[in-house]
Amino acid sequence: MSVTIAKERWSSKCLETVLGTGVKQVKVGGDCTLPFLHFEGEIPNPPAVALEVFDAPPQEWPDFLSAAYEGVLGDPAAWAKKCTDYGADLVALRLTRTHPDGENVSPEEAARVAASVAEAVDVPLIVLGCGVEEKDAAVLPEVANALSGKNCLLGCATQENYKSIVAGCIANGHAVIASSPLDINLAKQLNILITEMNLEPERIVMDPSIGALGYGIEYAYSIIERMRTGALMGDKMLAMPVVLLVGQEAWKTKEAKTPDAPDWGDQKKRAILWEVATATGLLHAGGHIAIVRHPESLKHIKAHINKMMQPQQY
Amino acid sequence: MILIGERINGMFKDVREAILNRDPEPVKRHAVLQTQNGARYLDINTGPTVAAEDQPATMEWLVKVTQEASPLPCCLDSTNPDAIEAGLKVHRGKAMINSTTADQWKMDIYLPMAARYGAAIIGLAMNEKGVPKDANDRLALAMEIVANADAYGVPMEELYIDPLVLPVNVAQDHGPEVLETIRQVKLLASPSPRTVVGLSNISQRCPNRPLINRTFLVMGMACGLDAAIADVEDNDLVDMAATANIILNKEIYCDSYLKTFRQR
Numbered sequence: 001m002s003v004t005i006a007k008e009r010w011s012s013k014c015l016e017t018v019l020g021t022g023v024k025q026v027k028v029g030g031d032c033t034l035p036f037l038h039f040e041g042e043i044p045n046p047p048a049v050a051l052e053v054f055d056a057p058p059q060e061w062p063d064f065l066s067a068a069y070e071g072v073l074g075d076p077a078a079w080a081k082k083c084t085d086y087g088a089d090l091v092a093l094r095l096t097r098t099h100p101d102g103e104n105v106s107p108e109e110a111a112r113v114a115a116s117v118a119e120a121v122d123v124p125l126i127v128l129g130c131g132v133e134e135k136d137a138a139v140l141p142e143v144a145n146a147l148s149g150k151n152c153l154l155g156c157a158t159q160e161n162y163k164s165i166v167a168g169c170i171a172n173g174h175a176v177i178a179s180s181p182l183d184i185n186l187a188k189q190l191n192i193l194i195t196e197m198n199l200e201p202e203r204i205v206m207d208p209s210i211g212a213l214g215y216g217i218e219y220a221y222s223i224i225e226r227m228r229t230g231a232l233m234g235d236k237m238l239a240m241p242v243v244l245l246v247g248q249e250a251w252k253t254k255e256a257k258t259p260d261a262p263d264w265g266d267q268k269k270r271a272i273l274w275e276v277a278t279a280t281g282l283l284h285a286g287g288h289i290a291i292v293r294h295p296e297s298l299k300h301i302k303a304h305i306n307k308m309m310q311p312q313q314y
Numbered sequence: 315m316i317l318i319g320e321r322i323n324g325m326f327k328d329v330r331e332a333i334l335n336r337d338p339e340p341v342k343r344h345a346v347l348q349t350q351n352g353a354r355y356l357d358i359n360t361g362p363t364v365a366a367e368d369q370p371a372t373m374e375w376l377v378k379v380t381q382e383a384s385p386l387p388c389c390l391d392s393t394n395p396d397a398i399e400a401g402l403k404v405h406r407g408k409a410m411i412n413s414t415t416a417d418q419w420k421m422d423i424y425l426p427m428a429a430r431y432g433a434a435i436i437g438l439a440m441n442e443k444g445v446p447k448d449a450n451d452r453l454a455l456a457m458e459i460v461a462n463a464d465a466y467g468v469p470m471e472e473l474y475i476d477p478l479v480l481p482v483n484v485a486q487d488h489g490p491e492v493l494e495t496i497r498q499v500k501l502l503a504s505p506s507p508r509t510v511v512g513l514s515n516i517s518q519r520c521p522n523r524p525l526i527n528r529t530f531l532v533m534g535m536a537c538g539l540d541a542a543i544a545d546v547e548d549n550d551l552v553d554m555a556a557t558a559n560i561i562l563n564k565e566i567y568c569d570s571y572l573k574t575f576r577q578r
Contacts, residue, residue: 185569188566188568188574189568189570192570192573192574228378236577238566
């Protein structure tokens, strides 16, 4: 008996965003159907994976994570180069030193570090602020200026601080991460506010906020899924690609941090699996760029993506 | 909710004079305004004063002028098949034919025309005997249109059944029958045909016309109405359609929903 494969027909598709310049440019989005359902519609670009670089040696990383970057932890440019050696599609620089409770370095100093990292690698650069909205509003425009023309992805812009960040992106040809707190209505509203400033919708990437596996991943999953179905049904203000800040969530879980738990197995293996499971799970919801920390995670996630990008025979 | 702007119609004095003088400006003004206000189609009707033999040329002129001012497709509104075809020939994009009735001879003209030009089409649930008195008779005629559309290769998603709205001041008993028809048309086929009403008919010769139109639009939407030929230049009407769309979960909410509804 022959089986008829049920195929959904969508009226619209996701926007396609291009990051970086030259041969290592990364294109994400443009999907005409739900993730990896090649038999239903075209999926022109595979999801991309970024490795994270800090502007100072991280304090709370477990040894086996720091060990992967031994010798470069104090040198962001060298660290970024190491990430590309590991095969990262993009590098995500996190400007931790700008945090007002810490070193509180100036926007100019942060921009200098960002420029040195951009100089060292040929893959597209993502630059993340310290997460304090006011400080990021001052730092990211300076970074945007220092990286002018490099078509980077800067974030995170929120409803409180998007104006100066978006203005910096418009003036210097970058894309922006629009961040919302696990709330699809606010995500859509922020996209509208940003496009009202005349940044092209193709230059917005959505960060819906995520939780790691076991820490609310299902909320992020269903929001990302609704964003995708909204986009496919013609909602232009939810059609932007989705970035997943996986590393920052996965590495603060108890499962990644606890060394002695015999029932849970080896910590290194467990922590990496946690990062991989969080990333791949959310790629299946509709994520386009996963930012992770361990090179082993990168390898596993890329292998998974390669498998999932093989066309199905129906 | 697919709003079809009703304003480019020779029944209105300014458009009638524009047609008479071949003055494109009033037509373009209505095209732009309705486009900005969230219309998805622009209805084009030569009006009753144009002689039958002049209707094809007038329709052709109106479609060209309208589409010079707006990217939207047109809803070609005429009882003259030659006028409809003249409009289809110069139309850019996917047009809508307004309309066929359930009379076999009309369906034999318009449904093949829709299939040939890849146009959507409105099917009025009435025939030469007039407007049916209740929902059941409307549905019987709607079913004939559905069956013929299927036979002529018009997809159900491109067939808009119009249950026929009558003025509330003279035909009050038709209101509930129309709403019931809107509900049940969806059961006639899978995938379902769509539904459309000529909204402003409900308020002919009544005071408070905009209020009656707006109220009926929202009631129709609650029953599953897909489209309406309506006064899109009435901002409150468009706001109510946008709000009903949100409440019916047809679009994901955001604070600027009144604006996004108009931008689609």
